[in-house]
Amino acid sequence: MRVLFALLFLPYCWAMWPQSWIVGMACGKAAQLYYPECVYGDYACICGSDQIKATVEDCINRATKMNSTDMGSAWGRFSLMYCTLNGQEDLVGDLLTIAKIKPQRVVSDESFERAYEAEVHLLSQKDVSVRYSLSLYVYWLGIAVIAAIWRFMSKLAVFLVGPHSMLQRRHSRYYRWLQRRFFWPALFGQRHMVRFQFKWITMSLASRFETVVILVFFLLCLIFMLTPYTFMDDDPFFETRWKEMMRFSSDRSGIMGTILIPLFVLFGMRNNILIWATGWSYQRFNVFHRAIARISYTLLIVHSVTKHIFSASYHASLVKYFYPTLLYRYGVAAMFLMAIMIGSAMVRNRFYGIFHFLHITCGFAGLMCSVYHLNHIGYKEPLYIAFAIWAADWFLRLARVTIFNFRTVFPPLAGSHRSSYASVNVYNGEIARLSIRLPVKWPFYPGQYVYLYPHRYWFINGHPFSVVGATPNGDGMILLVRARNGMTKELCKSLIDRGCSETTPVTIPVVVEGPYGVSAPVFNYDEGLLIAGGIGITGILGYVERMVRDNAVKHHKHIHVIWIAHSRKLFAIARDIILRLKESGSVEISLYTKAERGQNLLRFPEQAGVASGENVVVDYEPTQSASTSQRVSRHGSRDTEWCDQYNSRNHSQSEFDNSSYMKSVSPDDTLVYERENPFASSEVLSSRLDELEKAGLDDSRSDDTQGNYPKKDCFETSSESLSTEKSDDLDELIIESRIDLANTVRTFFNQSKGSVCVAACGPPGMMDTISAAVCKYMEHVEYGEVHYYEEAFSW
Ligand SMILES: Cc1cc2nc3c(=O)[nH]c(=O)nc-3n(C[C@H](O)[C@H](O)[C@H](O)COP(=O)(O)OP(=O)(O)OC[C@H]3O[C@@H](n4cnc5c(N)ncnc54)[C@H](O)[C@@H]3O)c2cc1C
Numbered sequence: 001m002r003v004l005f006a007l008l009f010l011p012y013c014w015a016m017w018p019q020s021w022i023v024g025m026a027c028g029k030a031a032q033l034y035y036p037e038c039v040y041g042d043y044a045c046i047c048g049s050d051q052i053k054a055t056v057e058d059c060i061n062r063a064t065k066m067n068s069t070d071m072g073s074a075w076g077r078f079s080l081m082y083c084t085l086n087g088q089e090d091l092v093g094d095l096l097t098i099a100k101i102k103p104q105r106v107v108s109d110e111s112f113e114r115a116y117e118a119e120v121h122l123l124s125q126k127d128v129s130v131r132y133s134l135s136l137y138v139y140w141l142g143i144a145v146i147a148a149i150w151r152f153m154s155k156l157a158v159f160l161v162g163p164h165s166m167l168q169r170r171h172s173r174y175y176r177w178l179q180r181r182f183f184w185p186a187l188f189g190q191r192h193m194v195r196f197q198f199k200w201i202t203m204s205l206a207s208r209f210e211t212v213v214i215l216v217f218f219l220l221c222l223i224f225m226l227t228p229y230t231f232m233d234d235d236p237f238f239e240t241r242w243k244e245m246m247r248f249s250s251d252r253s254g255i256m257g258t259i260l261i262p263l264f265v266l267f268g269m270r271n272n273i274l275i276w277a278t279g280w281s282y283q284r285f286n287v288f289h290r291a292i293a294r295i296s297y298t299l300l301i302v303h304s305v306t307k308h309i310f311s312a313s314y315h316a317s318l319v320k321y322f323y324p325t326l327l328y329r330y331g332v333a334a335m336f337l338m339a340i341m342i343g344s345a346m347v348r349n350r351f352y353g354i355f356h357f358l359h360i361t362c363g364f365a366g367l368m369c370s371v372y373h374l375n376h377i378g379y380k381e382p383l384y385i386a387f388a389i390w391a392a393d394w395f396l397r398l399a400r401v402t403i404f405n406f407r408t409v410f411p412p413l414a415g416s417h418r419s420s421y422a423s424v425n426v427y428n429g430e431i432a433r434l435s436i437r438l439p440v441k442w443p444f445y446p447g448q449y450v451y452l453y454p455h456r457y458w459f460i461n462g463h464p465f466s467v468v469g470a471t472p473n474g475d476g477m478i479l480l481v482r483a484r485n486g487m488t489k490e491l492c493k494s495l496i497d498r499g500c501s502e503t504t505p506v507t508i509p510v511v512v513e514g515p516y517g518v519s520a521p522v523f524n525y526d527e528g529l530l531i532a533g534g535i536g537i538t539g540i541l542g543y544v545e546r547m548v549r550d551n552a553v554k555h556h557k558h559i560h561v562i563w564i565a566h567s568r569k570l571f572a573i574a575r576d577i578i579l580r581l582k583e584s585g586s587v588e589i590s591l592y593t594k595a596e597r598g599q600n601l602l603r604f605p606e607q608a609g610v611a612s613g614e615n616v617v618v619d620y621e622p623t624q625s626a627s628t629s630q631r632v633s634r635h636g637s638r639d640t641e642w643c644d645q646y647n648s649r650n651h652s653q654s655e656f657d658n659s660s661y662m663k664s665v666s667p668d669d670t671l672v673y674e675r676e677n678p679f680a681s682s683e684v685l686s687s688r689l690d691e692l693e694k695a696g697l698d699d700s701r702s703d704d705t706q707g708n709y710p711k712k713d714c715f716e717t718s719s720e721s722l723s724t725e726k727s728d729d730l731d732e733l734i735i736e737s738r739i740d741l742a743n744t745v746r747t748f749f750n751q752s753k754g755s756v757c758v759a760a761c762g763p764p765g766m767m768d769t770i771s772a773a774v775c776k777y778m779e780h781v782e783y784g785e786v787h788y789y790e791e792a793f794s795w
Helices: 002-013 019-033 043-048 050-063 068-086 092-099 109-161 163-167 173-183 208-226 241-259 261-268 273-278 282-312 326-347 352-373 381-405 487-497 534-554 568-584 632-636 640-650 667-676 682-694 699-705 719-724 728-733 741-751 764-780
Strands: 196-198 201-203 421-427 431-437 449-453 463-466 476-482 506-509 511-516 527-533 558-565 588-593 734-736 756-761 786-791
Touching: 019 050, 019 068, 019 109, 043 068, 050 068, 050 092, 050 109, 068 092, 068 326, 109 208, 109 241, 109 261, 109 273, 173 208, 173 764, 173 786, 201 326, 208 241, 208 282, 241 261, 241 282, 241 381, 261 282, 261 381, 273 282, 282 326, 326 352, 352 381, 381 511, 421 487, 421 568, 431 487, 431 568, 449 476, 463 476, 463 534, 476 487, 476 534, 527 534, 527 741, 527 764, 534 558, 534 568, 534 756, 534 786, 558 568, 558 741, 568 588, 568 728, 588 728, 728 734, 741 756, 741 764, 756 764, 764 786
Parallel strands: 527 558, 527 756, 558 588, 588 734, 756 786
Antiparallel strands: 196 201, 421 431, 421 506, 431 476, 449 463, 449 511
């Protein structure tokens, strides 16, 4: 413990500046004052003048009292900082020659002492900056430790007392207030997952808790930047306080910005030990990763600007003396590369591949340039630590891939191969269901997700997918992959090309990386309301199966699973699991979908916040935000060749997409409306529907107002196919109606008889509605704790 404590606080107490370095710098600076003919920054003048060098040598000689080692070290420091780093000749070998020259001007003892004192003062300011930076680590570590302790104490309590008795106690009203007002809500209103969009640039607001944590961190950085700079009276190096302040603030911002680098690198890694300790999602760490990176970069901008102002204050030409130095050039290159690395995040949602490539290459190159920038200056250790964290993450990723996907020496599990493969079915041309078989045993737990590399050696860009559960015989895992624009679309296309369909499976080699993800304690609660939207069912099913399995032993009082989908056809992808759950008799299942075409032919263009004539549909799929709702023209840009091919083969259309869905009242209309009117009751919603129906927003009208979307593309709806294809065995669970989510949450809470957990996974609009409803109605739960857990597919 003591050793740990000492290691942690060592940097606070111990600054390692060799005395000989201080002497070398003090003599250099003091000598410079005796030669005003060499202006600040003109290192060619200083390093080329034998007289100046002789003065410095004489000063060092007297200060170090002839100790040859110290003298060599001091001279080496002077040579490095004044000459080598500034593109001049190295002076180390010249010492003996220079020692023979008698200097005409000699640094007085008093001048040397002032210079020495000033140099110590300058270095002490740097040490203060290191301490402040480490305090920022203490801040993050403190938060993580509190979260980890809280998590492990809860686990321990549940283990010792049992979940039932433990969770049946209501949290104190203060803690509930914190949950309602601080932990779960969006920063303002209810917009958290739904992204703001400006052309291709999208961004989302962090939750209130995350924002507060980031804000405090930002304030700490601001405070540390602004206080306190202690100035030295009659500092021989800085004629004015302004110069002195510019120099100190430049050092402080540079040091703080650099020391924060390992922290944001750690928070961006998949194998971050803090994820496991705190139980927070990768998404949350990603939010912190971005915030710390931006603040660190801002500090580095402050460093660059103040350095320029400081250098310019000596009225020496920056172009002549400052810009040509390698130190400067590497610094500029690092700043430029880091700007691309951070800026690329703006197009992350739209062009993930480009973002990924730029982020990694520019991040790596930026760190390398920073190492060269700091060569001989110091403070390179944080950069080495950042590289080490990065390398460790890659090592662990590779290790996971190798361990779980390949068996070369030992035989694979009975019935599987030496490497992983998947048996795939494609549903409706858009959702691939992969039953993956690995050569080793896979430990499945709910909340787990893996990165899928469908092309065996395509290690660069894996995509995350939730593990739905184990295969029926328990020897593999199931993934459901919805085709979007990039890899997923390519995958479905190539499978269809190979004749894969709902009834004809195709076997492909795959590689999975994982498992990642932390299991939320959903199954500890007496009652569970689990809501999924579209493909978001993948994040929910694992929990429901576990709850059903536990039910026999623990007697959950009420489990209600709600799955809302564009089309009833979507339910087919998990039909076996749903039927299994239904047969267990311990779960209430409601499958909400739109009415069949022709029953309710209207939609709410104005509620989606668009001008008439512009068509917006809220995509029902988790990674799509409402603001990134697809303009209809986007459908036209789909790969029509593929669609034609698929349609001609299957004589049907993609119903999991939007265009077929635009003319009907549907759960996604509900989402749009609920987002605008979060707590409208179902009556309000239905009266709104009636109003619109009366206003004549019928089928043809909506076609007119929708303007330019293609009349016929591969996603166009054929009414026959809609009405004929039914998932018979699921029929009694299907409700062709809108769902008022806020009301559903409220009713569930009102009727609860024990502790309650709400878990949700779905499109951003839906998630925001649910979290707002949970916060609003949680006080209605009388008999135990309330927990809210959300799985986001949009990092
Ligand atoms: C934890 C998690 C679990 C998920 N589970 C499922 C699931 O079970 N089924 C399912 O169909 N989808 C799931 N998704 C969404 C899925 O990862 C994306 O739809 C898929 O990566 C899209 O890839 P694309 O190149 O085809 O589409 P694109 O249109 O090119 O990308 C769409 C969006 O997907 C996201 N994305 C793409 N690649 C990555 C990546 N490597 N890492 C993080 N985000 C990425 C980006 O936000 C991007 O904007 C999950 C996402 C996350 C984060």
